[in-house]
Amino acid sequence: MLKIAKERLNELYAKISETMGLFIPVNYAGEVNYKVWKEGAEVSLETLKTVKSPKNMFFPQTENMMKFKTEGKNIEIIDVRKDYKEEKPFVLFGVKACDYKAIEVLDKVFLAEPVDTYYQSRREATTIVTLACSKPEESCFCGVFGIDATAPQGDVTTWLDGEYLYWQANTEKGEALTALITALTEEGGEETVAGQRETTKAVLENLPFAKLDLSRFTPENLNDLFEAKEWEEMSEACLGCGTCTFVCPTCQCFDIRDFKTNEGVIRYRCWDSCMYSDFTLMAHGNSRTTQMQRFRQRFMHKLVYYPSQNDGLYSCVGCGRCVNKCPQRLNIVKVVKTLGGKKDD
Amino acid sequence: MIDETLIPKVGVITDIRKDTPDVKTFRVVGTDGKKLFQHMPGQCAMVSVPGVGECMFSITSSPTNEEYMEFSIKKCGCVTEVIHAMEVGQQITVRGPYGKNFPVEEDFKGKDLLFIAGGIGLAPLRSVINYVRHYRENYGKVVIVYGARSKDDLVDIEEIQTEWVNEPNTEVYLTIDRPQEGWDGHVGFVPSYVKELGLDPNMTAVLCGPPIMIKFTLQGLLELGFDKSRVYTTLELRMKCGVGKCGRCNVGDKFVCKDGPVFRMTELDELPDEY
């Protein structure tokens, strides 16, 4: 294990930024989000829940996909994709365990055949440096999904404790990044890290949502859960605003749209939400006409449909963003409590 | 850079047929004059008009046609209206093929086949029927029941009346919803016609058409003694990507674009009722 003195972190950021794009939680106008590091940036590594999750790095909120030039009856398609690995690799720094797991969830969608090359190009060009949590918040429940917040994976895992950032490379990409910054590192820290992990684990175990029971959310119960009468009441207050889907690190839905410009048509994709009424609208009807159905879709997808397609991996990582952000105080915790706690009947 | 399925190919419209007041069939080839890509019966493609939008359509021509692809398109909204206004020579974009095909090389082989279509539902079926005609010796008896609102709404009626009816070991039954001048064929809805025909329940059946027709026809077939595991249909949900990523067409643990659009009735029974 290596360690870097906290007062030298700016040197570390500067060193990485010489050759790579460094994305790191930065406080800007009172909101912390992953942004490109610049000298003077107010880095806030310890912020657990950035407003937007780091999925934005690989699956941006909007992204141009191609251009079309039309002349008379003819169409020319212009590929606007970039090879980020060739152009400029990235480092995504300070990712928490839940958000790292969420990237794994998205990988299974976007890297499945046929591979989404837009996502893949960014993903492959990125070295991910995770940061272990030492001060979990009350809305956190990553442990319910088997995530260890005290030792996230990633190309490099780091721990912040006392005067040092502790650093452990896990992959080839991680080793390469370590080689770049050796001048700033010293050996040591195993004991400090082990101690921090012990202390944090005790905190995690006693969080308010730590004991949520997922055992009823299995493919066998798919139709029973779908038919549950509780959905009506649970979804009654939902505004269909889509906030929960936009802040969620695992929500994958997107729209593809065309935009006319002076230089031709740009086809882009943007985040979409299953909470919106026109999401499933067709010329001859709509397969989900009520907000109850849309609400149910979001949670059934996370807790039953996705796991059923992906060997039991849930598509919620317990980051708690939807718990904090829903204007109506609806969230996945309430759903799990309402539908999950009925194992005995 | 490697291929990206979401980036389409340019296609050229080489022929347009007006089938019914609101359905036209478009023949499409690549800019090199060749077929854009290979497909299997029941698969679909995303067709787009840049600046207007992209829509999913069944590839209605048979895979055995080596020269071109055809789409039968019903005018019902922004994109389909613009396509209907197009002339021969106009370029569009196409990507695909998407979805699972009918099991023509597996479960259908050696079987007696019953095809039941309503309205534009003929589009996916035409591809299978012509495939079966091409490899006729691999399949048993073929029975086709096709209905539409009126005689003018029967898609591809010329091909049906001049070619399909003359195939060996093939029966074709046409019906329209209401009596009409110049029509001396059967009158009545598809589901009741199917029951009247007293079809052999050992056939493998394929149903395509509006959801309401599928529902009642299936009921009729079950009453006749058909087994759900040998009845197939296609689903139609809103689609954007076509490859199981954008989330649009999700029902239960399936994505219709990738796990369908062809489903066996027994598979549909396991899905939540949301399609």
Ligand SMILES: Cc1cc2nc3c(=O)[nH]c(=O)nc-3n(C[C@H](O)[C@H](O)[C@H](O)COP(=O)(O)OP(=O)(O)OC[C@H]3O[C@@H](n4cnc5c(N)ncnc54)[C@H](O)[C@@H]3O)c2cc1C
């Ligand atoms: C698997 C599949 C196969 C299909 N095969 C055929 C076919 O062979 N022939 C045919 O005429 N039509 C077919 N359709 C329906 C066709 O995609 C829609 O009629 C078409 O998208 C309508 O687009 P629009 O822009 O003209 O209508 P609008 O109502 O203006 O469409 C607005 C938006 O809704 C979407 N949309 C509207 N209706 C549908 C729909 N029914 N299904 C999916 N998306 C829709 C469009 O993509 C568009 O983005 C098929 C649909 C699916 C899913």
Ligand code: SF4
């Ligand atoms: S659950 Fe809450 S955040 Fe999500 S759409 Fe409904 S009101 Fe908005």
Ligand code: SF4
């Ligand atoms: S559903 Fe809520 S708690 Fe779960 S990953 Fe998404 S935002 Fe986080």
Ligand code: FES
């Ligand atoms: S159309 Fe995108 S998931 Fe099916």
